[in-house]
Amino acid sequence: MSLSTIPDQPSNLENKSDLVEASGSDENPYDLQINGVQIDNSRDVYFGDKNEFHGPLNIEDLKQRDSGESDTKTNSNCDKNEEVISNNIAPNKGYIWLQNVPKYNSSLLGISLGMIILFIILLVTLLCLKQGTRNESKFRIVTKKEWQGNPPTNKTTPLVTPVPYVIIHHTATENCSTLAECASHLRAIQAFHVNSRAWYDIGYNFMVGGDGLVYEGRGWTEEGAHTLGVNFKSIGIAFIGTFIQIAPPVQQLQACKDLIKLGIELNYIKKDYHLFGAKQFYGTESPGTALMTEIKTWDRWAKIPNVTYT
Structure with a gap:
């Protein structure tokens, strides 16, 4: 050339x-x-210059920019099949709001979200467990006023506490599974003790119902009339019902255990107390063969009571 x-x-x-x-x-x-x-x-x-461009191309008119105007043109020679995407818009892939976050911030955000979700799960779990515990352990002492019992007909003898003995009885009545049923039985028992046996009040310190509730009798501070010779140093607890052939339901047994535990915490029962059935002291069927078999498995049950009769 x-x-x-x-x-x-x-x-x-x-x-x-x-x-x-x-x-x-x-x-x-x-x-x-x-x-x-x-x-x-x-x-x-x-x-002149020969330049080849592949992909999106923005051409700005400098004359218009100098005059305060702005105009953006797309090169018509670009491949028409190629999608032109603005730098300010993320590609349509995944979540746009995450793609605009730097990689290290995205990782931190993911960890934070995971920890928040885990915390919520743990919180819900704890609340469920707490609610379940409440439902399963509904320990409560129903006062004498609540079950519509009468006050003592005369002043009873104060009980010296903490006591060394806990003595288990049954009422030898029908069993009960609701507060209304248990309260009805207790009112009948109190009337029998006061009117037929001439006692000042219902003979037991506490009664336990098949509904899992504890019912107040003479309470922690008054001597009972349940086991001759050891009333002055014992808390008498009666299971409402007859338990010769069948044992009390689980909630009734648990309520009795919870009551004894509370008595220890309140210093009404000695920590090294001994547990007995009423039949170990005198000729009675109480607390029933089935219930007696049950309490023999409890930690503080004593085989031979060391009792000084008065």
Whole structure:
């Protein structure tokens, strides 16, 4: 290829990096002349910068920018099948709000969310367990006023506490499974003790119902009339019902254990107390064969009582 300048032809090229394409004529495709430059034996010659762009291209008009205007054009030579995406918008892939967060912040955010979810799960679990514990252990002492018992007909003897003995009885009545049923039985028992046996009050310190509730009798501070010879140093607890052939239900047994535990905590019962059935002291069927068999498995049950009768 050879180049020669033709000075008498004016040049139309300006300093704007304009791209000028020169092609040969049909007669001699290899001899070209453009803008004062003679080109021999060549074809597809370009004057100026030749730039190729692939992908999205934004061209800003500097003249309009200088005048305070803004205009954005998309190069029409770009591939029409290629999607042009603004730098300010994340690709439509996954969650956009996470993609705009730096990687290390995304990891920290994920860990934080995981810890929050775990905390909520643990909190809900603890609340459920706490609620379940409440339902399963509904220990409560129903006062004499609540079960509509009568006050003592005379002043009873104060009980010296803490006592060394806990003595278990049964009432030898029908069993009960609701507060109303148990209260009805207790009112009948109190009337029998006061009217038929001439006692000042119901004979037991506490009674335990098949509903899992404890019922107040003479209480922690008054001497009972349940086991002759040891009333002055014992707390008498009666299971409402008859338990010769069948043992009391689980909630009734648990209520009795909880009552003894409370008595120890309140210092009404000695920590090293001894547990007995009423039949170990005198000729009675109480607390019934089945219940007696049960209390023999309890920790503080004593086989031979060391009793001084008065």
